Amino acid sequence: MKSIQKPIVSFLSQPLEKKAKTFSKDHSLSFLSPREVRKFHKDKLIIWLHSDGIFLQDLSLKNSKPFSLDFQAQKKENMSKNLLQRCFSKFDTDYPVYDLTAGFCLDAFLITRLGFEVNAFEKESWLFEFTKEKLLKNKIEKVKLYKKNSLEILSGIDSKSIIYLDPMFGIENKSFAKKEMHFLRKSLFDRSHELIESSLKSKAELIVIKRHKIKKKKISKSPSFELVGKVVTFQIFDRRKG
Ligand SMILES: C[S@@+](CC[C@H](N)C(=O)[O-])C[C@H]1O[C@@H](n2cnc3c(N)ncnc32)[C@H](O)[C@@H]1O
Incomplete structure (x- = not known):
């Protein structure tokens, strides 16, 4: 099983000390002063509270800087070559999308840009708060983000829906990952396997699973088709009739 490192909460300007303490309490994370971070935790994952909002930093990476989310950069990606676009262009935009692995909502944002309504669910409370702040700041209203374990909402999903899953995979290979991921x-x-299997048992006619080449744990059912990219593959389970 992979080992997990819980991020530490700190602050980048003195007036935010109290806010950082509250944030750490609210999300059951440790709080440290910037001095303690610099002295004793030079290799940790940090959530910084700053007057401009929440920032993340992995101090173990050489020359790392606190980062936020750049939705504009996502927008600039060449959409015509984008695998996600190729995938969703096969579907009717009347089908609501349920992104059950919201994370930073970068994929959810791109899916709304293709004309879909996206309901996104994130179980991790600090991450939900971080992403929610960024969506608000960037005035991204079309992604509706909820703090929820997706397993709990599966039974309420209608047949004329698309489930989107981007499960986490191992941390062994650093080279693939952008700093955010x-x-x-x-x-x-x-626990992605459980979420995948439960999604396959839902009523949703369409299920899209983004899979990484380095980790493909076997799924009980075979996809209807796959879109294969350099690093990721989209597996599509199309259960529409006719
Ligand atoms: C690889 S990340 C997804 C990244 C996302 N596609 C993006 O564009 O930012 C997977 C996310 O799914 C979330 N997740 C995993 N299982 C979940 C569940 N049962 N309910 C809600 N969120 C879940 C994890 O906490 C993590 O944030």
Whole structure:
């Protein structure tokens, strides 16, 4: 089983000390002063509270800097070549999308840009708060983000729906990961197999699973088709009739 490193909460400007303490309490994370971080925890995952919002940093990475989320960079990605676009262009935009592994909502954001309504669910409370702040700041209203374990909402999903899953995979291979995903992989435990299998038992006619080439744990059913990219593959389970 992979070992998880819980992020530590600290602050980047003195007036935010109290806010950082409250944040750490609310999410059951440890709080340290910036001095303690610098002196004793030079290799840890840090959640910084700053006057501009919440920032993340993995101090174990050389030359790392606190980072936020860049939805604009996502937008600039060449959508015509994008595998996600190729995948969702096969579906009717009237089908609501349930992103059951919301994370930073970077994929959810791109899916809304393709014309879909996205309900996204994230179980990790600090991450929910971080992503919610970024969605608000960037005025991204089309992604509806909820703090919830997705396993609890599966039974309420209608047949004319799309379930989207981007489960976490191992942390062994650093080279693939962008800093954002790297932070998540190091800090979160993910029972993705259960979520995948439960999603396959739901009523949703369409299920899309983003899978990484380095980790493909066997799924009980075979997908209807796959879209294969350099690093990721989308497995599509199409249960629409006719
Ligand atoms: C690889 S990340 C997804 C990244 C996301 N696609 C993005 O674009 O930012 C997987 C996320 O799924 C969340 N997750 C895993 N199982 C979940 C569950 N049962 N309910 C809600 N969230 C879950 C994890 O906490 C993690 O944040």
